[in-house]
Amino acid sequence: MQLDETDKKLLLFLQQDCKQTTKELSYKLGLSITAVYERVRKLENNGVISKYVAILDKTKIDKNFVILCHVKLTQHKKEYVLRFEKEVMTLDEVTECFHVSGDYDYILKICVKDMEDYRNFMLTKLTTIQHIASTQSSFTISEVKNTTELVL
Amino acid sequence: MQLDETDKKLLLFLQQDCKQTTKELSYKLGLSITAVYERVRKLENNGVISKYVAILDKTKIDKNFVILCHVKLTQHKKEYVLRFEKEVMTLDEVTECFHVSGDYDYILKICVKDMEDYRNFMLTKLTTIQHIASTQSSFTISEVKNTTELVL
DNA sequence: GGTGAAAACACTCTCAG
DNA sequence: CTGAGAGTGTTTTCACC
Numbered sequence: 001m002q003l004d005e006t007d008k009k010l011l012l013f014l015q016q017d018c019k020q021t022t023k024e025l026s027y028k029l030g031l032s033i034t035a036v037y038e039r040v041r042k043l044e045n046n047g048v049i050s051k052y053v054a055i056l057d058k059t060k061i062d063k064n065f066v067i068l069c070h071v072k073l074t075q076h077k078k079e080y081v082l083r084f085e086k087e088v089m090t091l092d093e094v095t096e097c098f099h100v101s102g103d104y105d106y107i108l109k110i111c112v113k114d115m116e117d118y119r120n121f122m123l124t125k126l127t128t129i130q131h132i133a134s135t136q137s138s139f140t141i142s143e144v145k146n147t148t149e150l151v152l
Numbered sequence: 153m154q155l156d157e158t159d160k161k162l163l164l165f166l167q168q169d170c171k172q173t174t175k176e177l178s179y180k181l182g183l184s185i186t187a188v189y190e191r192v193r194k195l196e197n198n199g200v201i202s203k204y205v206a207i208l209d210k211t212k213i214d215k216n217f218v219i220l221c222h223v224k225l226t227q228h229k230k231e232y233v234l235r236f237e238k239e240v241m242t243l244d245e246v247t248e249c250f251h252v253s254g255d256y257d258y259i260l261k262i263c264v265k266d267m268e269d270y271r272n273f274m275l276t277k278l279t280t281i282q283h284i285a286s287t288q289s290s291f292t293i294s295e296v297k298n299t300t301e302l303v304l
Numbered sequence: 305g306g307t308g309a310a311a312a313c314a315c316t317c318t319c320a321g
Numbered sequence: 322c323t324g325a326g327a328g329t330g331t332t333t334t335c336a337c338c
Contacts, residue, residue, distance in 0.1 A: 001212050011213075014206035018170065021315060032323050037317070050209045053300055054166035057202045060153050061163075063302050068252060068259050085296045092303035100220060100290035107220050107290060111302060138252035138259060144237045148205055148300060150215050150263060151244035173330060184307050189332075 001048060006031070008152040010039055011048070015149040018052045055148070062113040066140040069126070070104040072133040080131040087129045093121050104136070153200060158183070160304040162191055163200070167301040170204045207300065214265040218292040221278070222256040224285040232283040239281045245273050256288070 003011070006029055013025060026036040043049045058064045073080055081099075088097050088108065096109035108126075112118045118137075126135065155163070158181055165177055178188045195201045210216045225232055233251075240249050240260065248261035260278075264270050270289075278287065 003213070011206070011208060015208065017204060018206040019204045022317095023315070033315090034317090034324075035322055038322085041317090046212070047209050048212045049206050051207050052169060052171045053205060053207055054163070054170040054201050055203050055205055055300060056163060056167065056302055057199050058302065060198070060200045061155070061302060061304055066250065068250060089297050094297060095300070095302070096298050097296040098218065098220060098290075098298075099293040099296055101293060102288070102290040104290070106296070136254070138250075138254040138256070141251040141253060144249040144251055144258070145241050145246060146248050146250075148207060148247070150208055150210065150213060150247065152213055174332095175330075185331095186308080186333095187306060190306095193332095 001046060003048070003152065007039060007043065010036070011043065011152055012149070014040070014049065058111060063111040065112050065114050065118060066143065067110045067112070067118055068138045068140070069108045069110055070136040070138070071106040071108060071126075072103075072135075073105050074131045074133040076105070084129055084131065091121075091125055093125070153198060155200070155304065159191060159195065162188070163195065163304055164301070166192070166201065210263060215263040217264050217266050217270060218295065219262045219264070219270055220290045220292070221260045221262055222288040222290070223258040223260060224255075224287075225257050226283045226285040228257070236281055236283065243273075243277055245277070 009029060010025065013020060013028060022033050022036050022040070025040075026033045029036060040049075058066070071084075073084060084106070085097070085099070088094055088106075093110050093112050094108050095111050098107050099105065100107055110118070110121065112121055122135070122137075126132075161181060162177065165172060165180060174185050174188050174192070177192075178185045181188060192201075210218070223236075225236060236258070237249070237251070240246055240258075245262050245264050246260050247263050250259050251257065252259055262270070262273065264273055274287070274289075278284075
């Protein structure tokens with residue numbers, strides 16, 4: 001995918017606020033409305049822009065208790081790995097899950113209301129998945145940075 | 153913030169695709185355009201919806217090497233903590249940074265192009281921050297789940 | 305809380321150049 | 322890439338349930 005400087009700037013703007021009109025963007029980029037329109041459409045069609053979403057404020061919807069949970073499996077048989085991943089994907093509280101190298105197999109980011117909610121999540125959802133050897137939870141004291149923006 | 157079931161459904165729809173028209177949403181929710189319009193405005197104004205953004209495909213913009221890096225500081229003096237957090241915030245490669253309880257002080261999510269890029273990031277950016285005692289990197293083998301959607 | 309209609313306005317999208 | 326035009330959606334107000 002060949003992106004020129006204008007495309008990169010455009011993508012930065014859209015990652016900050018995708019509700020800007022083509023008119024506003026054309027002004028910021030020094031191009032005509034049509035030119036910007038065509039570029040956006042190209043970036044959508046070739047999949048560089050995958051979607052447009054609303055970002056909610058976790059503190060206002062009772063999801064402000066964030067935990068990073070490190071999981072080890074008992075074995076790394078393909079069957080166990082696929083089973084674990086499939087089940088994790090269905091858990092709404094898990095917003096991110098990475099299969100990683102190193103001391104653990106997976107690192108999960110979990111968003112819940114409070115400690116009670118987390119305890120409940122662990123007991124009734126996460127640890128009911130088969131073949132988990134151990135979990136280690138790191139509770140978030142503060143969120144220093146959390147952005148969806150990738151700088152090009 | 154009092155959210156009824158209709159608000160929750162509306163927020164789910166907007167978290168999946170914020171470019172839907174009020175008309176489409178009114179159809180899905182079984183409400184009038186005006187009713188949906190008023191609800192969306194309310195959710196924007198009271199800050200439940202914090203912003204609307206474009207989500208890019210990491211694989212198409214050379215940011216598909218994701219690392220979770222665990223950082224320990226040498227001391228936890230307020231000055232060192234604030235200094236570290238301030239500097240981390242300026243690093244474009246760091247998309248998330250959490251101050252956590254447990255064996256490490258911080259867990260960072262870092263998005264770069266490849267291992268060479270990561271090495272360069274570590275040597276010229278991260279480890280130039282003062283008072284870091286140690287870092288431990290977990291490389292992502294696969295991204296099992298990664299969503300911005302919070303289920304209400 | 306909700307509806308439907310109307311009007312003014314702004315934006316999207318296409319097309320010819 | 323540009324500018325213009327038709328079509329469509331947004332935003333607001335209104336009377337009303």
